[in-house]
Amino acid sequence: MTDITVPTLGESITEATVGQWLKAEGDAVKKDDVLVELETDKVSVEVSATEDGVLGAITAQPGDTVEIGAVLGRIDGGAGGAKPAEAAPAKQEAKEESKPAAAPAASGGETTDIIVPVMGESVAEGTLSTFLKKPGEAVKKDETIAEIETDKVALEVPAPADGVIAEWTVAEGTSVTPGSVIGRVSASAGAAAAPAASAPAPKAAAPAAASGDRPVAPSVRRISAEAGVDPQNIPGTGRDGRATKADAMAYVNAPKAPAAAAAAPSVPRETGPREERVRMTRLRQTIAKRLKDAQNTAAILTTYNEADMSAIMAARKAHQEAFVAKHGVKLGFMSFFVKACVAALKEIPAVNAEIDGTDLIYKNYYNMGVAVGTDRGLVVPVVRDADQMSLAEIEKEIIALGKKARDGKLTIEDMQGATFTLSNGGVYGSLMSMPILNAPQSGILGMHKIQERPVAENGQVVIRPMMYLALSYDHRIVDGKEAVTFLVRVKENLEDPQRMLFDI
Amino acid sequence: MSESYDVVIIGGGPGGYNCAIRAGQLGLKVACVEMRGKLGGTCLNVGCIPSKALLHASEMFETASTQFAAMGIKTGGVELDLPAMMQQKAEAVDGLTKGIEFLFKKNGVDYIRGKGRIAGAGTVEVDGEDGAKTLSAKHIVIATGSEVTPLPGVEIDEDRVVSSTGALELDKVPGKLILIGAGVIGLELGSVWRRLGAEVTVIEYLDRILPGMDTELAKTAQRTFAKQGIEFRLGHKVTGVDTSDPAKLKVSIEPSAGGDAETLEADTVLVAIGRRPYTEGLGLETVGIEPDARGFISNDHFRTSAENVWVIGDTTHGPMLAHKAEDEGVACAERIAGKAGHVNYGVIPGVVYTAPEIASVGKTEDELKAEGRAYKKGKFPFQANSRARTNHTTDGFIKILADAETDEILGAHMIGAHVGEMIGEICLAMEFQAASEDVARTCHPHPTLTEAVRQAAMGVEGWTMQA
Missing domain, CATH: 4.10.320 (Dihydrolipoamide Transferase)
Incomplete structure (x- = not known):
């Protein structure tokens, strides 16, 4: 008898939500079989069997929150006798019932398993979002026949061979892991006889709501x-x-x-004729929960300012060619902002701190989260120890992280440990906005569109490239004076980058 | 040289010994001081346990004498061997006292024989067989229990005029036993000697028996005991016992409200008018503790007015019951260890081990009426319970009281065979604030006496099905 426990989930993750059990009580399991999925706010983790045996008991139900080391269930020794033997045929029966389409199709000829492809580093599982082909439909090798959605990317499943879809063995909405079988393609062309039954109805999420x-x-x-x-x-x-x-x-x-x-x-409400119900992706659910948690927890307040970007634009113009020649990357705005914020954080440490219960934790390092929009949603990879990096190093790092984000290859580690966040709504044209804190951080800088505007300078109206800046901060830990000073410092550092050189 | 302890408990009764065991479990260095020479206190040595041994044996004697024939068992005459009955009682007590010594060893409790006395903050002096010794203690727990309350004008010699202690040791069945006080102890011991052949008369100052218990219950009990042959003289007080005649005791009684005195003759008089806290020679003055007028030491979550001196059991307020002391002992030890020990005084059951048994928990009807609380009542007679019928134990009933609005069970009062065992179900229900409906919808085995509990619970909301 061995307990199934929650494995270590990565730095700073202390608990997870139990997702779907892929095995039922009484099922025979083999070592390394995936038994259950755990969801954290960052990624999903699979828990595998540590030995052969029978899933003796499930103690953690879908939806339960569990801590690292908590017992999820129990594997009874395979030698336990009757139970596995009993369980096996029972399960098979159930399976056959659930896929009536299988038999006629299978009789048509050789079949090939449809296997979930590797989803990218660190992505352990995804949700089978859509079947593009129904059982009985003809497919060509490498044609996309299903889509899988992960926290980071959408993934297409190609047909493994020419033929017809014999059956889908999982339902839409099911969690799947790389290498698992989701269906079969039959080589026989005559298999059109297979009933064109639509994909099995999505398994009700019932167990989640049930016990506990x-x-x-x-x-x-x-x-x-x-x-x-x-x-x-x-x-x-x-x-x-x-x-x-x-x-x-x-x-x-x-x-x-x-x-x-x-x-x-x-009780889900009825959708109207011109409405469409779509399940939120796990990433979207995480974003929603974290943003709302931040709003519920922190006393978020925003201070605004504006910066004249002339100096930075002039500097970029003057040094761009040489910069690219030496570093191989373009000198962008982000590196200046990162540096300007690091300098201001050093002056106002509260903005770089976090609240932990009744304590404050000050951080003597500067890990800057840089919000990156992807078509799957917002992710915030981290530029670590930004205070020790050159402008070129920062630019390179941001480019590398952005690429990883868009490719869905960010790891948990890439997104953990930021002490402050920069969010650039300006790339989409935003002129002014109030960012929401990325908990448990205490500050986030909102960058916006650079727009030429008439401003007064030495009694003259002049046209300057201006950007509105917004600093949202947790008023529980950061005083108004500190927040305003911080933002003014950022503004000064942007308008006169030499200040940073001289450390003033 | 003084030995030092985290906790020194004075008194090895149910409060003290459970406190000691729990403290030992929690890793405290603990000593328990007991002067009796045996652990277990009044309960184990001269109270609950020996009385139950005699109650059980005498009940079997009576059943064999009077009821076996009706069940088709011929005995050819049942004979009492009183010395043997006393012997089996002593063996039961002895086994249990030894058991506590074993539990002390198992849980690392030092058992110190002798009379303990507080000698200032943090110090307990023990005067024992092996001479005097001084213990230093971070915490002192007073668990010295209680003693029989004497009656003015009546001198207890434990021979002819006895307390409960002497009544457990009579060497022959008295012809006529007069019992002063119709409380739990008197009725239990009165029952023992009546079954063994004594003619029993109960003198009670109040106009009812079992003061404090539910009136309906007490009335039924009185009727049942009277039917068994106990004579009740309620509303009378004993003014003196004349012991000058070696053959007969002469007991003078008169109505409580005043009136003509009369004299009753008896072979044995049992004084059972109650118990009072025992704190004599305990050195309370050395730590500035002043008991109240009736001798009780008040407490705030077992803390006395003196720092790090605690009190549990009969010595402090609340019902003088072993299980109350036991719960307090456990909670007190947990509090000393920095945990959150707690006793729910709203759910402390009380049982009278007569036949039929009487059991009570929570509020009585009298209390609810006095509080003006709206309540509903469900009652079920054992006469309608199948198991009671097969067992020839149809006396009594079960009554459950619940809030009229919320249906939460507020109290339960039972009289009947084995109700002392059945009250636990209602205690558990009350701890979980269960409604009568929760008990009513819980499956109970058939045929058992416990079905009467369920039927009574149904009765609260008017859906008793079997009566």
Whole structure:
């Protein structure tokens, strides 16, 4: 008997959410078989069997939050006898029932497995988003027949051979891992006879909602069943937060509105004829949760300023050719901003700190998160120890990270450990915006579009390339004076980059 | 030289010994001082345990004498061997006391024989068989328990005029036993000697028996005991016991409210009017603790007014029950160890081990009425319970009280065979703030007496099905 435990998930990740179990209790498992997936806010992790045996018990249910080392379930020794033997045929039966299309198609001729391709370094799993071909449809080798979506990229699954799709063995929405079989292509051309049954209905996400949570007293069970409410939604005043009968009666007798509102999210609303329901990608879900968490936790306040970009533009113009010749990269704006922020962070350490419970953690290093938009969503890779890098090194690093981001090859490590973030909405034309903190950081600089505007200078109206700057900060830790000083310093460093050279 | 401890507990009764074991489990260096020569306190030596040994044996004697025939068992005459009955009682007590010594060893508790006395902050002096010694203690726990409350004008000689202690050791069955006090102890011991052949009369100052228990329960109990042959003289007080005649004791009684006195004759008088905290010679004054007028030491989560001096069990307020002391001992040890020990005083059951047994937990109807709390009541008689019928134990009922609004169980009061074992179910339910419906919807095995609990719970909301 061996416990299945949560493995170490990477620096700074302490807990994960249990995703789907790929094996059921009683299933026989082989060493290294993937048993269950864990989702963290960064990536998904697979937990594999450490030995051959039978999945004896599942103790962590989908949706449960588990810490590193927590027990997820148990593998009973394979020698355990009857159980694996019993389990195996049972499972097979179930499988056959679920794919009636298989038999006629398979009889048509040789079949080839459709296998999930490697999704890129560090991407352990994806979600099978769409089948582009139905069973029975003819396909050509290398034709795209399915799409898989990961945290980072979308991936196309090519047909492994000419033939017809014999069957899909997983449903849309299922999590899949590289190398796993998702279906079969039959070589026989005559297999068109195969029923053109559409892909099996997506497996209901039911298990996630099912068990776990608080025990339900018999009276509470009765009352919630009669009232059609989920007993888990009843706020409990009893031991360990359990709902008592009084809680249940109060809940169902309360004015209907709040109860209905509470219940609403669990029942998907009907979509209209010109509406489309699309499942949020895991990356989008993570972004949504993290942004909202940041708003709920921090006292976010934004201070604005503007910078005259003339000096930097002139410097770039003057030195671009030589810079490219020596470093092989163009001298962009980002490196100046990174350097300007590092200098300001050194002066105002609170902006580079974070709150941990009732303590403050000051960081004597400067890891700059650089927000990069990709077509999958926003990711924020980190330029590490930016204070020790030259402008060229920063430019190169940003280019490298941006490429990795767009290729979906960023690793967890690439995105961890930033102490401050820069977000450039200007590339999309934004003139002014209020960025949201990237928790647990305490500051984020919003960069915007450089626009020529008339400004007053020495009593004259002149045209200057101007950029609005926004600093959102956590007012719990950063005072207004510090925030404004920080942003003014950034502005000064941008308008007169020589200040940074002289460290003033 | 003084030995130093984290905790020194004075008293080795249920409060003290459980406190010591728990403290030992929590890694504290602990000593338990006991002067009796045996661990277990009143409960184990002269209380709960020996009385239960006699109650069980005497009940079997009575059952064999009076009920076997009805069940088709011929005995050809049942005979009492009192010395043997006393012997089996002593063996039960002895085995259990030794058990505690073993538990002390297992949990690293030093058992120190002798009378402990607080001698200023952090010091306990022990006067024992092996001479005096001084213990230094970071924490001192007072667990000295209680003693029999004497009755003015009545001198207890433990021969003819006895306390509960003497009543457990009578060498022959008295012809006539007069029992002063219709509380738990009196009724239990009265039952023992009545079953063994004594003619028992109970004198009670109040106009009811079992003061503090639910009135309906007490009334039913009184009726049942009267039917068994116990005579009750309620609303009377004992003004004196004349011991001058070596053949007969003369007990003078008169109505509590005033009236004509009369004299009753008895072979044995049992004084059972209650117990009082025992703190004599404990040195409380050396740490500035002043007990209240009735001798109780008050506490705030077991802390006394003196720093690092704690008190549990009968010596402090609350029901004088072994299991209450035990819970306090555990919680006190946990608090000393910096944990969050807690006792829920709303859920401390009380059991009277007569036949039928009487068990109670939570609020009585009288208390709920006094509080003006709206409640509902479910009641089920054992007469309608199949197992009670097969066992010839149909006396009694189960009553469950619940809040009229929320249905939360507020109390349960039971009289009947084995109800002392059945009250635990309601204790657990109450700890979880269960509603009567929660018990009513819980499957109970058939045929058992526990079905009566379920049926009574159903009765709270008016859906009792079997009566």
